Amino acid sequence: MDVTLFRRYWFSHRQDVFEFVEAESVAGAAGCTGVRSGVATFCDQGIPAFGIVDRDTHFRQKNWDQLFLRDATSLNPDPIGTRLYVASRWEVEAYLLEADQRLSDWVSAQHRKPPGPEHLCRQAVEIVLQACDSLLSAAAYFASKHEQGEAVSAGAFCDCSDAQIEETCNAHIAASPADAQEVAAKVSNLIAAVRAELPPNEVDRLAFLLQYVDTKRLFKRLVHKLGVQENPWFLATIMMRDQRPPRELDQFLSQVEAQFAC
Secondary structure, eight states, X not given: OHHHIIIIIIOGGGTTTOOOOOHHHHHSOOXXXXXXXXXXXXHHTTOOOOEEEOTTHHHHTTOHHHHTOSOGGGGOSOHHHHTEEEOSSSSGGGGGOOSSHHHHHHHHHXXXXXXXXXXXXXXXXXXXXXXXXXXXXXXXXXXXXXXXXXXXXXXXXXXXXXXXXXXXXXXXXXXXXXXXXXXXXXXXXXHHHHHHTOOSSHHHHXXXXXXXXXXXXXXXXXXXXXXXXXXXXXXXXXXXXXTOOOHHHHHHHHHHHHHHHO
């Protein structure tokens, strides 16, 4: 999905300068390792290349302090020098979501029984924020599971109440080995620090939360909470129509282009 978003929906106007490719097609591997390897392969051939990876690469690598950094600029102290940019949001798909009219339009047009109910359209931003908050509450649980090498399906907690999420998470962590409990405690403290810095207005708050919430889990929960079809391409189409690519990623591409124009 990532390359299609870049190539077709967000940055088609930049294809005279950039060619967007999947790391796996070059390096035979995905993720941060694949991106690094793909960039190195191109550079060895004399082709300028840069990689973009999701923030959740730090989850896979269990870099909890990096994952929950509150200063997003600290994720990329030297992206030009390293030729690798870590997106501030959990996954690239998170840039499809913003606290604006698109969420209401999404519910209106993509509800499973269209048109979407008016009250859901009006409350779409609030419901997305609530879904983020619910999943943030489970962050320590997900980290504990990962520490034990246990995968959790993307649909976990998609239709659970906050009380059910809390009960499940607490029970699991309490029954976990000491090292997993230590990870859970560490992540809980990091999440408390994140919550302490939540911006007051909805636009900034959603952008902030999307840095720390698993995007695939969020979309699964929104399918239930908003009653929408699982079709993020609708949001991508709105962004393409309105010519509103993600500002952060657009700025990085401009930075790269300027570097090679020198």
